Amino acid sequence: MGLISVKVFGGLVAGMLTVSAIGYTGTQHFENVKSTIATLEDKAELIHDQAYSTITSANKTIVFKNEEIIRLGNEIDRLDTELTEANSSIEEANQALAAKDADLEMANAQMATLDTTSEESLDKVEALVPLIPIVDNGINKVVGQELAISIVSSQADKKIKISNPNGVDIIVNHNGETVTATAGTVVYVSNKSGIDTFTYELPQQDGSTVSKSKDIRS
Structure with a gap:
């Protein structure tokens, strides 16, 4: 039970x-x-x-x-x-x-x-060493060679290098300012803006000149 x-x-x-x-x-x-x-x-x-x-x-x-x-x-x-x-x-x-x-x-x-x-x-x-200027010794000078224009980026403030292989000085217009590229030498100019414009008259063997222009973009 x-x-x-x-x-x-x-x-x-x-x-x-x-x-x-x-x-x-x-x-x-x-x-x-x-x-x-x-x-x-x-x-x-x-x-x-x-x-x-x-x-x-x-x-x-x-x-x-x-x-x-x-x-x-x-x-x-x-x-x-x-x-x-x-x-x-x-x-x-x-x-x-x-x-x-x-x-x-x-x-x-x-x-x-x-x-x-x-x-x-x-x-x-x-x-x-810059190129030695060509001495005028009665022989025709080298002309007609375009200027070598390029930007130098290794410098802190960018510069533009102008090389003149000709035997004569050339006056270059750089954004409204003139600079003399001495015969057979190199000259540096400051980079002015986003686009640097270079114009110059390039002498020829026959005594004439040809207008040249080059833009450098930074």
Whole structure:
């Protein structure tokens, strides 16, 4: 009978019968004992049913919680795997970035070397001894050679170089100002704007002149 054992239940009934036997008065007492036994049986069954329901509910809860623990454990394992893979990807990216940084540093160092070499080369060219003027010794002078006009970018403030290979001086108009390009020499002028315009009259062997013009864009 559930939580109340047969031995205990029997003892209760026996006690009632003994007590009742002392003052036995007939059938009514017997019926009272039977009623008491039925009441105790009902109470025992009720307690048993309540306990059974509680235990069943508890077992279901335990099963659910165990399943939830297993599910959460699997989820943690999955997240740990994803975290490991993410950390590996980050490490690979950091290594690739470090390699790119090294390449960039090398490229910058090479560019610096090229800049230095370029400046040194330009300085050497600019330091060349100017052409010796052609002496007028009765022989026809060299004329008809166009002026070599170019920008010198290695200097802090850009300059424009004018080389005159002819044996005569040539007057050059530079954005409204005149400058004399001496025969067989080089002259430098300041860069004035985005476009520097040079115009001059170039002497020819037959004594005529030809108009020349050149634009330099900085």
